[in-house]
Amino acid sequence: MSKVLIPLAQGCEEIEAVTMIDLLRRGQISVTTAGLETQLSPVKAARGTQLLPDTTLDEALQDDYDMIALPGGLPGADNLNDDERIIQLVQKMAAADKYICAICAAPRVLARAGVLEGKRATSYPGTLDTMDIAGMTYTGAAVTVDGRIITGRGPGPAMDFALALIEALGGTALKHSVEQPLLRD
Incomplete structure (x- = not known):
């Protein structure tokens, strides 16, 4: 079973x-x-x-994962970007050819x-498209998959982004088995 952090x-x-x-849990993917924070406590989201959370990041880092998926939002993406443990984990997972995924403002991480x-790559407008990243092509698409890097534009395409993660880990049949009962047009 694939494992996602x-x-x-x-x-x-x-x-x-x-x-x-x-959606990942609907696909029987371990999330x-x-x-x-150093102590397990609620996370107050943007709204x-x-x-x-299931655990603290320090505890989670004791395990290995097939994918890391970073939600965006502000100041959430900034908080991820300012955490050296996250930066080091992204680099480690990239070096190990694992999936690195981020949506909205989180691709800045x-x-x-x-x-x-x-x-x-894609991101929320004004995030990646204003950065000077060597050789990066900003697509502006809802979801962009480039090898093991998957990026999403923002909250609207969040379902498409999550389904792309499922497809990357489990294939097209698993993606369709999760998507069909959602009754998407």
């Missing part, structure tokens, strides 16, 4: 976080949510929704970690 930072975008968690050079 979703770090939850104070001020994260709840639509993105909850959509990823929900661990981890708060950045005030309280999310209770991938930029800081240096994993977007020479890649195609």
